[in-house]
Amino acid sequence: MHSYSWVQSALATAAANRLATVSLLAAFWLLLAAAGMMRPHNIRYVARILFPLGALGALAMFCAAGSFLLSGSAPETMTLAVGLPDLPFHLRLDALSAFFLLVLGMAGAGISTFAAGYFRSGEGTAPGLLGLHYHVFLASMAVVMLADDAYLFMVAWEAMALSSYFLVTSQHRIAEIRQAGFLYLLMAHMGAVCILLSFGIMQGGGWEFTFAAMRGAALTPLRATMAFALALAGFGAKAGVVPAHVWLPEAHPAAPSPVSAMMSGLMLKTAIYGLLRVTFDLLHVRFWQWGLAALALGLFSGLFGAIFATVQTDMKRLLAYSSIENIGLILTAVGLAVLFAASHLPLFAALALAAALIHVLNHSLFKSILFLTTGSVLHATRQRSLGKLGGLIRYMPWVALFALVGTLAIAGLPPLNGFVSEWLLLQAFLFTPQLPHTFVNMLVPLGAAVLALTVALAAYVMVKFYGIVFLGRPREASLDQAHHSNWLERAGLAWLAAGCIAIGVQPQLALRAAGAVTGMLVGQTVAGSPSVWRIAPIAPEQASYSGWIFLSMILCVVAITFLAVRLLVHGRVRRAPPWDCGYRWQDARMQDTAEGFGQPIRLLFGAFFWMQVHLPSPADEQPRYRVHIEDRIRRALYRPVSAMVQRAADAVSFLQSGRLALYLLFSFLTLLVLLVFAL
Amino acid sequence: MKGIAFVWQLVEVALAIALAPLLTGWIAQCRSWLQNRSAPPLTQPYRMLRKLFHKEAVVADHASPLFRAAPYVLFGAMVLAAAIVPTIVTDLPFARAADAIALIGLFATARVCQALAAMDIGTAFGSMGARREMMIGFLAEPAILMVFFNAFLLFGTTALPGVVDHYASHPSVIDPSVIFAAIGFVMVLLAENARIPIDNPATHLELTMIHEAMVLEYSGRHLALIEWASSLKLFNYTCIGIALFLPWGIAIHGTSFGYVLFALAALIAKLAVCGAALALIESLSAKLRLFRAPEFLALAFLFAVLGLLVHLLMGANTSA
Numbered sequence: 001m002h003s004y005s006w007v008q009s010a011l012a013t014a015a016a017n018r019l020a021t022v023s024l025l026a027a028f029w030l031l032l033a034a035a036g037m038m039r040p041h042n043i044r045y046v047a048r049i050l051f052p053l054g055a056l057g058a059l060a061m062f063c064a065a066g067s068f069l070l071s072g073s074a075p076e077t078m079t080l081a082v083g084l085p086d087l088p089f090h091l092r093l094d095a096l097s098a099f100f101l102l103v104l105g106m107a108g109a110g111i112s113t114f115a116a117g118y119f120r121s122g123e124g125t126a127p128g129l130l131g132l133h134y135h136v137f138l139a140s141m142a143v144v145m146l147a148d149d150a151y152l153f154m155v156a157w158e159a160m161a162l163s164s165y166f167l168v169t170s171q172h173r174i175a176e177i178r179q180a181g182f183l184y185l186l187m188a189h190m191g192a193v194c195i196l197l198s199f200g201i202m203q204g205g206g207w208e209f210t211f212a213a214m215r216g217a218a219l220t221p222l223r224a225t226m227a228f229a230l231a232l233a234g235f236g237a238k239a240g241v242v243p244a245h246v247w248l249p250e251a252h253p254a255a256p257s258p259v260s261a262m263m264s265g266l267m268l269k270t271a272i273y274g275l276l277r278v279t280f281d282l283l284h285v286r287f288w289q290w291g292l293a294a295l296a297l298g299l300f301s302g303l304f305g306a307i308f309a310t311v312q313t314d315m316k317r318l319l320a321y322s323s324i325e326n327i328g329l330i331l332t333a334v335g336l337a338v339l340f341a342a343s344h345l346p347l348f349a350a351l352a353l354a355a356a357l358i359h360v361l362n363h364s365l366f367k368s369i370l371f372l373t374t375g376s377v378l379h380a381t382r383q384r385s386l387g388k389l390g391g392l393i394r395y396m397p398w399v400a401l402f403a404l405v406g407t408l409a410i411a412g413l414p415p416l417n418g419f420v421s422e423w424l425l426l427q428a429f430l431f432t433p434q435l436p437h438t439f440v441n442m443l444v445p446l447g448a449a450v451l452a453l454t455v456a457l458a459a460y461v462m463v464k465f466y467g468i469v470f471l472g473r474p475r476e477a478s479l480d481q482a483h484h485s486n487w488l489e490r491a492g493l494a495w496l497a498a499g500c501i502a503i504g505v506q507p508q509l510a511l512r513a514a515g516a517v518t519g520m521l522v523g524q525t526v527a528g529s530p531s532v533w534r535i536a537p538i539a540p541e542q543a544s545y546s547g548w549i550f551l552s553m554i555l556c557v558v559a560i561t562f563l564a565v566r567l568l569v570h571g572r573v574r575r576a577p578p579w580d581c582g583y584r585w586q587d588a589r590m591q592d593t594a595e596g597f598g599q600p601i602r603l604l605f606g607a608f609f610w611m612q613v614h615l616p617s618p619a620d621e622q623p624r625y626r627v628h629i630e631d632r633i634r635r636a637l638y639r640p641v642s643a644m645v646q647r648a649a650d651a652v653s654f655l656q657s658g659r660l661a662l663y664l665l666f667s668f669l670t671l672l673v674l675l676v677f678a679l
Numbered sequence: 680m681k682g683i684a685f686v687w688q689l690v691e692v693a694l695a696i697a698l699a700p701l702l703t704g705w706i707a708q709c710r711s712w713l714q715n716r717s718a719p720p721l722t723q724p725y726r727m728l729r730k731l732f733h734k735e736a737v738v739a740d741h742a743s744p745l746f747r748a749a750p751y752v753l754f755g756a757m758v759l760a761a762a763i764v765p766t767i768v769t770d771l772p773f774a775r776a777a778d779a780i781a782l783i784g785l786f787a788t789a790r791v792c793q794a795l796a797a798m799d800i801g802t803a804f805g806s807m808g809a810r811r812e813m814m815i816g817f818l819a820e821p822a823i824l825m826v827f828f829n830a831f832l833l834f835g836t837t838a839l840p841g842v843v844d845h846y847a848s849h850p851s852v853i854d855p856s857v858i859f860a861a862i863g864f865v866m867v868l869l870a871e872n873a874r875i876p877i878d879n880p881a882t883h884l885e886l887t888m889i890h891e892a893m894v895l896e897y898s899g900r901h902l903a904l905i906e907w908a909s910s911l912k913l914f915n916y917t918c919i920g921i922a923l924f925l926p927w928g929i930a931i932h933g934t935s936f937g938y939v940l941f942a943l944a945a946l947i948a949k950l951a952v953c954g955a956a957l958a959l960i961e962s963l964s965a966k967l968r969l970f971r972a973p974e975f976l977a978l979a980f981l982f983a984v985l986g987l988l989v990h991l992l993m994g995a996n997t998s999a
Contacts, residue, residue: 391801393743404745413788414781426780426824430831433991442991445828446984449821452783456817459787463794463813472801473741534775542778543837549776550785553762557755558748565900569732573747578739579896580802581883592798592806600814604973 018068019076019093019146022101025061026142029054033135040128043120050131051116054138055109055492061142062105068098069513077148084151090210092148095516096281099357100145100273102513107265107364108138110496114372115258117488118379124171124256133170137163137262144270149210150199157195157270161188164267167259168251180250187237187247194234195274201227202282214282224283228290231278232297239271239327242301243633248324249308253316253384257375260316264323265368269360272330276356279338280521288437291339292444298335299450302328304633306457307605310464311598311629313386315374318465319367322410325458326363330356332451333425336432339444341522343435350518350526351537352428357514358507359421362409365499366418369406370465372496373399376489377469380482386465386594391474395482400470402493407466409500411459415550417503420510420535422455423545427537457601464597473588505547507535595627602629610635687768687939694943695761699914700724700907702954709958724910728903736899739800749796750897750904756789757911764918767942768930769840778837779827782919783820786871786912790816793905797893808892811969815870815877815889818976823867825983829860830923832990839919843926855993859986861924865960866979868920870972872913875961877972887966917953918946925949 014021032050039045075094083089119127140163143156169181203209204217237244252260279285305324312318333356340349376399383389393400409416429448435441503510508529515525526537534546580586610630616623704724711718762773763782794809831837833854834845870877873890883891894905928945930938967975
């Protein structure tokens with residue numbers, strides 16, 4: 001009885017001071033990180049105690065952030081006593097950070113539960129060390145969203161980049177993985193430099209680095225635009241926006257699957273958070289041209305990611321390209337919101353922004369499901385190449401079921417969640433002819449067509465992914481040894497899949513949560529719902545959507561048809577070998593390969609690819625057909641730069657002689673030069 | 680009032696389910712006449728459905744539950760679409776569940792389910808059909824979206840009952856953009872429903888087939904449901920076209936018995952004309968090579984965009 005009232009009072013305190021609660025949760029994750037180092041080689045201790053505790057922390061984070069959003073509380077601020085002298089850490093919890101913390105908690109709970117069942121000992125880094133990086137990664141993402149000054153933001157941002165770098169390279173004995181990790185670290189730091197410069201411009205000469213000061217800083221239009229451009233470049237590099245996307249398809253496959261899920265589902269979203277924070281909150285959206293730039297980049301990234309995803313043959317690379325596509329969709333929505341907000345159409349801006357936010361939430365759920373299922377498949381089959389998988393629905397039915405939910409959701413199909421955000425975004429596009437700028441109001445509506453193409457291509461990609469991994473016949477004989485996932489993995493997947501379905505049929509809740517953010521950023525909230533059954537963001541007679549009716553109607557018709565067929569006709573089934581137009585000698589190798597499924601795209605969008613096709617000659621003893629596909633942007637943009645850096649490094653390499661006396665001489669000369677400047 | 684609306688909703692769905700095979704039969708009959716063949720009776724599709732339902736369903740040894748569930752889901756999705764598209768009345772409770780854009784999503788759900796089921800058995804034809812169907816799908820979606828964009832600019836709504844109501848209150852609206860949009864829509868309809876020039880529903884010629892390649896492994900009641908769903912899809916698409924471009928006659932002033940009877944007669948007349956027109960288009964055109972399909976659908980897209988530009992440049996009647 002006594003302990004019960006203690007719990008009650010603790011909950012009441014937590015509800016009254018949510019910022020303290022979420023900060024403590026972040027600290028709790030750091031504690032778990034440290035606890036992992038106590039017995040770093042004990043897999044049972046780390047996986048069965050620490051990771052589930054981390055999942056509980058994430059669940060608490062989800063509840064705290066959700067209650068903050070739905071109660072519509074005022075922002076809470078706090079100044080910590082730690083930091084540099086005269087430079088304390090500022091924390092702030094407002095609707096924007098609460099929404100992203102909600103995403104972090106919701107997806108993080110599922111991923112941590114899965115990870116508890118996933119990590120095995122003897123795979124690269126010691127489990128305790130993995131737990132350390134993993135929980136520091138989680139905590140640093142939370143702090144990024146809570147930071148209220150540029151200093152703490154950058155500290156957390158770097159902690160996030162470094163901890164995820166160590167997670168990516170947890171199989172560091174493989175040279176390719178080290179290389180992927182290096183590329184990731186390089187891009188992360190290029191981005192960080194841009195963000196730092198952007199903050200440097202935004203302080204506006206007052207040398208005051210709190211966000212409160214930046215909100216009030218008076219910037220010239222040129223400086224504001226420079227700050228926006230740097231922020232777009234910096235956060236874009238972290239989010240994987242084309243042309244800064246090259247690290248994604250390398251780093252995501254290299255990382256262990258729960259980490260890929262976390263990076264793709266959550267870390268990319270911190271960049272979206274940063275972009276929203278800078279553009280809407282700190283710079284107060286000034287020019288519609290900013291929106292146009294973001295919109296164009298977003299549409300191109302989306303299309304580019306979708307096209308490249310279709311031709312991938314490695315399941316994790318395919319998902320990485322699909323992340324580029326989804327980030328593109330989110331950036332498109334953000335760009336549209338900026339465009340509307342700067343043109344003084346706040347209601348439509350709120351609609352586009354709500355689409356962006358809900359897609360952030362959705363993508364964190366379904367992309368996590370898909371990356372986690374690749375983890376289960378990888379453990380069960382030891383195969384990552386699509387060409388060696390197939391038919392797993394018969395050996396891993398649970399994983400296949402959850403993957404199906406994720407697949408249909410990411411393909412943007414009703415009544416699941418992916419459709420909701422895409423529908424909202426298309427609704428926002430419908431109002432673009434009302435933009436008050438000639439030509440813009442004619443060109444931007446065509447963006448809707450690019451968007452539709454991207455979304456439909458995403459469905460193509462996902463049919464390829466699911467069809468080749470889970471359906472058909474096993475392409476390797478060893479696949480019938482594939483074993484089940486364990487219950488913790490299934491529990492994590494089930495939580496995420498339930499989220500996909502819940503948001504799909506009841507988007508009102510997500511819309512309300514997003515409404516708190518749009519109210520803060522653009523001063524408008526889209527109309528909620530005319531009834532509990534459906535949503536109608538602008539006006540009920542203009543357009544409405546009801547996930548409930550979709551799901552219940554389809555289920556009802558399926559049930560009625562099933563019963564009617566059984567009762568009126570018969571339910572007999574005969575099992576026989578597949579027919580295939582009567583061809584008897586078919587085998588698993590006659591199915592479409594991953595390359596074959598992507599072939600129409602290679603033909604249609606040939607201009608995007610740099611391709612080398614090797615055809616066998618008729619006289620070949622062992623004929624081999626090989627297609628090598630590369631990214632044109634990577635070839636044209638990155639190859640020359642890296643070659644130039646290499647040449648420059650070679651040119652000055654004579655300095656690196658290894659003799660101490662020479663190095664001391666260099667230091668002395670540098671000092672002299674500096675003294676000359678100082679005098 | 681509310682109860683009556685539900686009754687009409689049910690009547691409309693039942694009518695769609697019942698009439699859909701008739702439309703398919705009518706098109707087949709018209710095609711036969713145009714090609715100087717003796718025509719099958721109008722009721723041929725019903726007989727085929729009856730035959731298939733009574734046959735034994737043969738399922739491949741290693742088929743997963745997804746393969747057996749797909750025909751039901753497909754049928755369910757098409758029935759839901761029939762509940763959303765206004766055919767005889769506009770006061771439909773379920774029509775609020777989706778506007779035209781959500782309808783595209785519903786058709787996409789059906790397409791993905793069918794493609795996945797086609798890949799389940801792991802035959803060469805199944806995965807080939809799935810790949811081609813998805814390709815046609817992603818080419819058609821931008822075009823159909825632009826058509827609905829046109830409709831939104833003209834009528835200020837993407838909800839189909841709203842479009843029909845709008846026609847009734849502005850009877851003289853003939854915007855040139857409507858014509859462009861209509862051409863684009865018909866082209867998408869042909870592609871989406873596996874008709875000539877994109878696909879030929881009457882052959883099993885292995886190099887060209889799309890839809891038939893996906894359903895090769897189905898038999899018995901599963902095939903019957905798929906065939907019925909295909910008929911319903913064609914019926915739904917035609918009715919979307921009617922609601923967008925020829926909505927006159929749909930009962931909007933109330934759901935009294937006389938109005939509805941008139942609406943039903945108008946619907947049947949319009950379906951007969953549209954079906955005959957489709958048969959004419961199919962008889963006049965030749966099947967395109969598969970990789971000419973992108974050009975065909977790009978043309979549909981361009982027509983819809985032209986409609987959009989015409990509307991914006993004229994700057995007139997913007998009710999949005």
